[in-house]
Amino acid sequence: RSQAQKTLVGEHSIASYVCNTGELLNIDNAYNIPKDAPYHFNPASDRSLGYHTLSMLTLPLKDKNDKVVGVLQLINRKTDHNTILKTMTDFGRKVLPFDEQSQQIALALAGQAGVAIENGLLYADIENLFEGFIKASVLAIEARDPSTAGHSFRVAEYTENLARAVDHNDSRIHKNILFNTEQMREIRYAALLHDFGKVGVRENVLVKAKKLHPQRLELLQQRFCYARACIERDAFRKILTLQSEGNPGDKEFSRERKIIEDTLNGECNRLQNYLRMVLTANEPTVSYEEIEHQLNELTEYTFPDETGETTTLLHDFEFADLSLSKGSLNPSEREEIESHVSHTFAFLQLIPWTSNLSMLPDIAHAHHEKLDGSGYPRGIVAEEIPVQSKIMTITDIYDALTAGDRPYKKALPMEKAVDILSMEAKAGKIDKDLLKVFIESKSFQIEPAAH
Structure with missing residues (x-):
């Protein structure tokens, strides 16, 4: 019975000679090779296996370009x-040199093996090339939003871990879920490319960390400065008018001037408080309910501009953004962010996937869908969602919760993230059985890696 063995090829070994010269070697007795031959037989393998090598036929395997x-x-x-x-007698009596017919048969076999190896190497090269393209594409997308760097790679590892754990799980619920090698590769690629559609999202929306874009906040702060300057100008005009009409030395003048100055100081303090409130309201973690009274009060605040016309301090669209109850995105921006899933699907559909990767676009398309139909972009329900997508939904949420601090949120510890996922499962949003495997198998444990 033949057994596969790994043997080190020495510099002057028979295999090394054939590999370097491309010549065939037919040796009748490996232990009788002339000492001056450019190759030698190493009997170490014989000793370790209890074997005895006599006749040897060593042939080069070549590709179509005659390369070994x-x-x-x-x-x-x-x-x-x-x-x-078994015995040395067996080796002496029952082993023959390789004759010409054996050599011709071996040459034919070597020719087919060489082609097979070349095809295998070519396939491996294509796979490596494609893997490199995918990784480069992911890095290019994540470069647009450095705060999420590594997200797609981590999700791919979590997803592979969970898919493998489900595949090996013997429970009644998961016994029919089996992923072969090609399907595992399909899952990995889908996870790596699940956010590729973010290339179609405007960068200022993609990286928006606060409720107001930085430029909008800067304009609003300048408007506060302008309002203060207008109020101060108006107060100084009143003082000048008072001075021209009255006697600066009498008590009435001093009293009127103090009223004007106190009013000015009060308005400046009021503006300062309003600005502090705006900066607080601009944080994505601050809900509208917390600042409702002050924000509504600010919408009613007016001041006289340089022409004397009454001007509001806060515009309607700024109020709408600052009054968001959760997060930093207004409805239109959230819709644009969510459109990345449709962009991803459209992009992936353009690629002529082989049959073993044909489900990849559908898997990526459904990673934001929820079992109860409350997900996006299509609002499909459990029966319509591929199990691979259900797996990725769990891992994507987990990484979003636990990833390193982003401008708009703090990273959560593993225990808190698992609690949130459990609440989602209890609410019928994500698959509770897959989540159980995710937790029990500790699929969230991955080694830090540089990509």
């Missing part, structure tokens, strides 16, 4: 292929 891609070595041609060589 491997070596085929046949050992001990037997008088009868059913013979099992």
Whole structure:
């Protein structure tokens, strides 16, 4: 019975010689090789296996360009292929040199093996090329939003871990879920590319950390400065008018001037408080309910501009953004962010996937769907969502919750993230059985890696 063995190929070994020269070697007795030959037989393998090598036929395996891609070595041609060589007598009587017919058969076999190896190497090269393209694409997308760097790679690892755990799970619920090697590759690629559609989202929306865009906040702060300047100008005009009409030395003048100055100070303090409130309201963690009274009060605040016309301090669209109850995105921006899933699907559909990767676009398309139909972009329900997507939904949410601090949120510890996922499962949003496997298998444990 033949057994596969790994043997180190020395610089002057028979296999090394054939590999370097491309020549065939037919040796009758490996222990009688002339000492001046450019190759030698190493009996270490014989000693370790309790074997005895006599005849050897070593041939180069070549590709279509006549480049050596491997070596085929046949050992001990037997008088009868059913013979099992056990004793030294067996080796002496039942081992023959390789004749011309054996050599021709081996050459034909070597030719086919060389082509097979070349095809295998070519397939591996194509896979490596494609893997490199995918990784480069992911890095390019994540470069647009550095705060989420590494997200797609981590989600791919979590997803592979969970898919593998489900595949090995013996519970009644998961016993029919089996992923072969090709399907595992499909899941990995889908996870790596699940956010590729963010290329179609405007960068200022993609990286928006606060309720107001930085430029909008800067304009609003300048408007506060302008309002203060207008109020101060108006107060100084009143003081000048008072001075021109009255006697600066009498008590009435001093009293009127103090009223004007106190009013000015009060308005400046009021503006300062309003600005502090705006900066607080601008944080995505601050809900509208917390600042409702002050924000509504600010919408009613007016001041006289340089022409004397009454001007509001806060515009309607600014109020709408600052009054968001959760997060930093207004409805139109959230819709744009959510459109990345449709962009991803459209992009992935353009690629002529092989049959073993044909489900990849559908898997990525459904990673934001929820079992109760409350997800996006299509609002499909459990039965319509591929199990691979259900797996990715869990891992994507987990990473979003636990990833390093982003401008708009703090990273949560694993325990808190699992609690949130459990609440989602209890609410019928994500698959509770898959979540159970995710937790029990600790699929969230991955090694930090540089990509």
